[in-house]
Amino acid sequence: MRFAMPTELKINTAVTASCKPNTSAAVGQRLHFLDGNIMRHTPLPRILPSEITDEHLWTTRREWLQRAGLTALAVGTGSLGTAAYAAKAENNRAVLPATRNAQLSVDETLTAEEDVISYNNFYEFGTDKSDPERRAHRMETEPWTVRVEGEVLHPRTYDIDDLRKLAAMEERIYRLRCVEGWSMVIPWIGYSLSHVLNDVQPTGNAKYVEFITAQQGPNHMPGVRRPILDWPYTEGLRLDEAMHPLTMLVFGVYGKLLPNQNGAPMRVAVPWKYGFKSGKSIVTIRLRSDEPQTSWVKAAPHEYGFYANVNPEVPHPRWSQATERRIGGRLFGPRTPTQMFNGYGEAVASLYAGMDLARYY
Numbered sequence: 001m002r003f004a005m006p007t008e009l010k011i012n013t014a015v016t017a018s019c020k021p022n023t024s025a026a027v028g029q030r031l032h033f034l035d036g037n038i039m040r041h042t043p044l045p046r047i048l049p050s051e052i053t054d055e056h057l058w059t060t061r062r063e064w065l066q067r068a069g070l071t072a073l074a075v076g077t078g079s080l081g082t083a084a085y086a087a088k089a090e091n092n093r094a095v096l097p098a099t100r101n102a103q104l105s106v107d108e109t110l111t112a113e114e115d116v117i118s119y120n121n122f123y124e125f126g127t128d129k130s131d132p133e134r135r136a137h138r139m140e141t142e143p144w145t146v147r148v149e150g151e152v153l154h155p156r157t158y159d160i161d162d163l164r165k166l167a168a169m170e171e172r173i174y175r176l177r178c179v180e181g182w183s184m185v186i187p188w189i190g191y192s193l194s195h196v197l198n199d200v201q202p203t204g205n206a207k208y209v210e211f212i213t214a215q216q217g218p219n220h221m222p223g224v225r226r227p228i229l230d231w232p233y234t235e236g237l238r239l240d241e242a243m244h245p246l247t248m249l250v251f252g253v254y255g256k257l258l259p260n261q262n263g264a265p266m267r268v269a270v271p272w273k274y275g276f277k278s279g280k281s282i283v284t285i286r287l288r289s290d291e292p293q294t295s296w297v298k299a300a301p302h303e304y305g306f307y308a309n310v311n312p313e314v315p316h317p318r319w320s321q322a323t324e325r326r327i328g329g330r331l332f333g334p335r336t337p338t339q340m341f342n343g344y345g346e347a348v349a350s351l352y353a354g355m356d357l358a359r360y361y
């Protein structure tokens with residue numbers, strides 16, 4: 001299976017006008033479960049557009065810093081001291097050796113590492129694209145265990161070091177398409193999630209896999225002070241999607257361990273789905289007989305579906321998904337067409353045979 005891109009996509013930076021939290025009153029309310037089964041209606045926060053950094057401003061600020069001879073990593077130091085920032089700027093993460101899996105890699109120009117690790121969505125640290133890079137060092141990642149439980153014959157709690165050794169580390173170059181209309185090409189390091197699922201042996205009742213990510217106190221994750229989502233951030237896949245070889249457990253990027261802002265010590269990458277399906281900093285993987293409710297579906301079911309397959313023909317209610325902007329490069333380049341299943345259709349379209357993908361968005 002090889003996903004070669006015949007022509008290199010042109011880098012462009014047309015400004016997108018969107019951020020995921022709905023800034024209108026349309027979001028309304030979300031359901032909140034207390035004590036198991038008592039349901040309460042909690043008004044969702046109204047996030048003002050001005051509270052979310054516009055991508056144009058982010059890019060302009062970054063360019064300004066570069067022109068001024070400053071590193072992009074110095075953007076908005078906030079409460080982080082200069083010394084801590086200088087240490088981060090060295091980017092001295094431990095090396096994670098891996099063998100390139102060319103069969104499962106796309107043949108496209110990589111997004112610069114600096115962009116991959118500084119332009120992030122990780123709402124536990126804030127909604128601004130630069131918040132995770134500025135704040136995610138506060139997350140505790142040691143010790144770290146991952147519980148794999150539910151509909152499995154052998155539930156198990158793995159120490160992260162054991163998970164790193166469970167299968168051979170591969171480097172795979174995947175496209176990442178965010179639902180907001182931007183994209184990257186990223187050299188992830190990890191292995192297929194199926195290795196872990198086979199290790200615990202799903203029962204015959206297992207139909208779905210739920211991913212529960214870390215929830216730490218506001219000193220560690222300042223973004224959880226605001227109920228933007230029903231924390232912890234959770235996501236899910238159908239079991240056959242989770243078992244697909246492309247579905248990857250990721251431990252590293254660009255030859256090194258993941259930085260916290262990209263989901264250290266372990267995240268998921270599902271390249272044919274919008275980026276929000278790829279939960280970061282996972283602590284529990286739960287196999288289930290029923291479809292899990294995910295954080296984004298709970299927050300705005302009319303905007304975000306369980307499947308979230310990249311689909312240029314199904315617009316988001318507030319913007320088109322027909323084109324995307326590759327992160328990096330010059331301002332105001334042309335947007336490029338988005339591909340069905342993010343270009344992975346040959347490998348994954350059969351998972352959805354006979355399904356109405358406009359209904360199951």
Ligand code: MTE
Pocket residue numbers: 116119120121122123124176177178179213214233261262263274275276277278279280281
């Ligand atoms: N995981 C957690 N725990 N919290 C988040 O806010 N954001 C998602 C996804 N995983 C998110 C998350 C979204 S919207 C995207 S696009 C990707 O992470 C971004 O991954 P990246 O920042 O490594 O590019």
